[in-house]
Amino acid sequence: MDCGILSGDHLKSASDLGLPFVAVGLLYKNGYFHQKINGYGIQETEYTNIDIRDLPIIPVKDENGEELIIYVRFPKKKIYLKVWQINVGRVKLYLLDSDIEQNSEDYRQVTLRLYGGDRETRIQQEIILGMAGVHLLQILGLKPTLYHMNEGHSSFVTVELIKDIIAEKKVSFDMAKDIVSAKTVFTTHTPVPAGNDIFDINLVEKYFKNFWPRLNLSREEFLRLGMNPKKELEPGFNMGILALKIAGKKNGVSKLHGAVSRELFSEVWPNILPAESPITHVTNGIHTCFWLAPSLKELYNKYLMPYWQENIFDENVWKKVNSIPNDKLWEVHKERKQKLIKIVQENISNRLRRSGIGAIEINEIVSGLNDNDLIIGFARRFATYKRANLIFKDLERITKILNDAKRPVKIIFAGKAHPADKEGQDLIKNIHEISMMPQFKGKVFVLEDYNIAVARHLISGVDVWLNNPRRPMEASGTSGQKAAVNGVINFSILDGWWAEGYNQKNGWAIGKSTNYESYEVQDMEDSQSIYNILENKIIPAYYNIGKNGLSEEWLTLMKNSIISTGGKFSTSRMLVDYTDKLYMPLCNLSKKYYNSLEEVASFNEWKENLYLNWNKIEISQQENIEELSIDAGSKMTVSCTVKLPNINVEDIEVETYLGKILDNGTIEKIGIIPMKLESSKEEERIYNFITEIEFKDGGNYGYTYRVMPKNKMILDAENLNLIKWITK
Numbered sequence: 001m002d003c004g005i006l007s008g009d010h011l012k013s014a015s016d017l018g019l020p021f022v023a024v025g026l027l028y029k030n031g032y033f034h035q036k037i038n039g040y041g042i043q044e045t046e047y048t049n050i051d052i053r054d055l056p057i058i059p060v061k062d063e064n065g066e067e068l069i070i071y072v073r074f075p076k077k078k079i080y081l082k083v084w085q086i087n088v089g090r091v092k093l094y095l096l097d098s099d100i101e102q103n104s105e106d107y108r109q110v111t112l113r114l115y116g117g118d119r120e121t122r123i124q125q126e127i128i129l130g131m132a133g134v135h136l137l138q139i140l141g142l143k144p145t146l147y148h149m150n151e152g153h154s155s156f157v158t159v160e161l162i163k164d165i166i167a168e169k170k171v172s173f174d175m176a177k178d179i180v181s182a183k184t185v186f187t188t189h190t191p192v193p194a195g196n197d198i199f200d201i202n203l204v205e206k207y208f209k210n211f212w213p214r215l216n217l218s219r220e221e222f223l224r225l226g227m228n229p230k231k232e233l234e235p236g237f238n239m240g241i242l243a244l245k246i247a248g249k250k251n252g253v254s255k256l257h258g259a260v261s262r263e264l265f266s267e268v269w270p271n272i273l274p275a276e277s278p279i280t281h282v283t284n285g286i287h288t289c290f291w292l293a294p295s296l297k298e299l300y301n302k303y304l305m306p307y308w309q310e311n312i313f314d315e316n317v318w319k320k321v322n323s324i325p326n327d328k329l330w331e332v333h334k335e336r337k338q339k340l341i342k343i344v345q346e347n348i349s350n351r352l353r354r355s356g357i358g359a360i361e362i363n364e365i366v367s368g369l370n371d372n373d374l375i376i377g378f379a380r381r382f383a384t385y386k387r388a389n390l391i392f393k394d395l396e397r398i399t400k401i402l403n404d405a406k407r408p409v410k411i412i413f414a415g416k417a418h419p420a421d422k423e424g425q426d427l428i429k430n431i432h433e434i435s436m437m438p439q440f441k442g443k444v445f446v447l448e449d450y451n452i453a454v455a456r457h458l459i460s461g462v463d464v465w466l467n468n469p470r471r472p473m474e475a476s477g478t479s480g481q482k483a484a485v486n487g488v489i490n491f492s493i494l495d496g497w498w499a500e501g502y503n504q505k506n507g508w509a510i511g512k513s514t515n516y517e518s519y520e521v522q523d524m525e526d527s528q529s530i531y532n533i534l535e536n537k538i539i540p541a542y543y544n545i546g547k548n549g550l551s552e553e554w555l556t557l558m559k560n561s562i563i564s565t566g567g568k569f570s571t572s573r574m575l576v577d578y579t580d581k582l583y584m585p586l587c588n589l590s591k592k593y594y595n596s597l598e599e600v601a602s603f604n605e606w607k608e609n610l611y612l613n614w615n616k617i618e619i620s621q622q623e624n625i626e627e628l629s630i631d632a633g634s635k636m637t638v639s640c641t642v643k644l645p646n647i648n649v650e651d652i653e654v655e656t657y658l659g660k661i662l663d664n665g666t667i668e669k670i671g672i673i674p675m676k677l678e679s680s681k682e683e684e685r686i687y688n689f690i691t692e693i694e695f696k697d698g699g700n701y702g703y704t705y706r707v708m709p710k711n712k713m714i715l716d717a718e719n720l721n722l723i724k725w726i727t728k
């Protein structure tokens with residue numbers, strides 16, 4: 001669900017920026033469930049067929065004007081797929097649909113639903129997405145320069161592309177794989193290993209045993225593509241690992257999530273330090289104008305520079321927010337609150353009426369909402385790591401906060417739990433029960449059927465957006481970004497995007513940016529932090545109302561929130577990042593070298609030689625200093641000697657790895673300094689390298705030397721999983 005919204009924003013922005021994109025997905029006709037919450041707080045799911053006639057969707061036609069039907073081979077027989085098209089601005093989104101009469105009844109079900117199918121349905125869906133997806137682009141005559149795989153579900157793209165290159169160019173698997181690496185980007189969106197599908201070997205065998213011969217691979221070689229090199233005995237084919245092993249560029253979706261992913265997947269490159277796994281990050285964003293409330297957009301039209309909507313990612317656009325008069329901004333915000341209150345009242349009344357609660361009681365509850373009150377919103381998937389009920393950890397304390405008649409505070413919750421996630425559903429039940437306790441009636445509200453329409457009102461109609469995931473489990477989070485550009489202030493754990501977005505003037509940070517010793521301690525400290533900040537900062541700031549009826553303090557926070565996020569956390573910025581950091585470097589590399597089979601062949605030979613000889617590299621140092629005490633500002637020249645086997649000196653990079661020794665004895669990485677070749681004894685294959693280290697701070701330092709591979713045909717040397725450290 002979240003990914004669907006994020007990719008929608010991604011495509012809208014690609015269209016705005018005129019980037020040549022096409023997208024492929026599955027048509028989940030029966031895909032999205034409606035949520036009902038019954039009188040016991042139990043989530044009931046209702047799947048309804050979307051009526052295709054209601055969607056701006058058209059069947060793609062072939063050259064004869066017939067509806068385009070493609071197929072992919074499953075073990076028993078072919079599965080046929082109808083191709084649909086949606087235009088997202090200038091970007092075409094193709095959706096594959098197996099629910100057509102050419103298929104038998106069981107095959108018609110395959111693409112019907114996102115959730116709910118068994119493992120076999122899941123692998124069938126992923127074969128369709130990855131393999132039929134690549135096939136479709138060929139049929140349409142498109143020749144993508146790059147393929148961007150979002151999450152492991154689409155990883156079969158890699159093997160399908162490799163198969164095609166082997167067939168077309170008659171090259172080895174290794175050469176085809178290198179060519180595919182140079183045109184694939186993989187984005188991981190999850191901070192947990194279980195976020196990627198892992199398929200039973202039996203299932204992979206069933207669907208791929210006729211396929212791996214076409215890659216010139218044995219069974220074991222093929223299966224190893226989806227396996228952790230350190231745990232090859234573990235059963236299961238991991239779609240995330242497949243993509244990580246083959247994609248030329250890989251990223252997480254926030255700075256912190258990049259670091260978490262490097263550690264999480266470090267075993268894919270067993271020789272590389274976990275912190276240096278070749279996974280970078282691009283922080284997620286939102287399509288700002290899509291999520292901006294219309295009335296705010298009007299206000300921005302008046303006070304921001306002309307054409308600001310076309311220049312979302314321009315700092316100067318957002319600074320002008322300061323020129324909006326406070327009373328005008330508050331007036332618009334208050335209208336948003338009133339609209340939201342109406343929607344909440346309707347939603348809650350319907351729900352409670354259904355569960356048999358009388359009109360008088362319902363009225364008592366919903367009339368608790370008032371547009372003068374401080375309203376806090378919490379809405380997202382009810383996954384356990386999001387800790388929806390954390391604010392109720394100390395019931396006594398939150399009772400006191402919510403029952404201050406002079407400074408009323410209300411909380412609105414919304415969100416669906418995954419139909420198979422019992423714990424997530426229990427959270428909804430728990431919060432529902434709390435909302436019906438006498439001291440919380442009319443103060444805590446649980447909305448049902450959270451969707452984009454409800455989200456639009458929530459993210460622009462509350463005052464504070466609460467997010468308290470268990471750090472560092474929130475890969476990015478985007479709802480807080482939606483809230484921020486609408487002048488709703490974030491109150492969040494320093495996790496995901498907020499670890500980058502928080503600047504001490506644009507909202508509040510819950511807890512600390514560290515790891516806790518246990519979940520219990522983390523929950524305790526984070527909840528205490530929530531209460532303290534609410535009591536001492538948020539509530540006083542909101543109710544710091546002046547003679548003009550406004551809290552200038554609050555309006556300053558609102559403006560800071562808009563200014564600091566409007567551009568920086570937009571999909572415009574995100575796409576510029578993807579283009580600069582991932583798409584362009586890969587495109588350039590691919591165009592320059594990977595169209596030439598000779599280049600690819602010699603690169604492969606080069607790699608083979610490197611793997612054969614790498615362990616024979618010897619590094620030694622003249623001086624033997626383990627630890628240095630250094631004054632700030634001093635400089636030092638260091639050198640080492642490398643004895644190379646049958647490897648050219650141009651094919652390696654020699655580096656000084658510098659660390660600071662902290663008081664507690666741990667070593668903090670300071671930097672990696674490339675070294676220069678100073679002299680050599682060619683006939684003995686001995687080379688001296690040298691560099692100068694500049695120490696900005698004083699303290700105790702340690703350093704060591706290492707050798708990495710170097711070649712014009714690689715972007716990230718770590719991908720080769722080769723590194724040689726000095727050994728004593």
Ligand SMILES: *Cc1c(COP(=O)(O)O)cnc(C)c1O
Binds near residue numbers: 001450451452
């Ligand atoms: C934005 C959005 C989400 C994602 O919210 P997160 O904070 O990223 O978890 C989920 N559902 C809907 C309807 C949304 O609009």
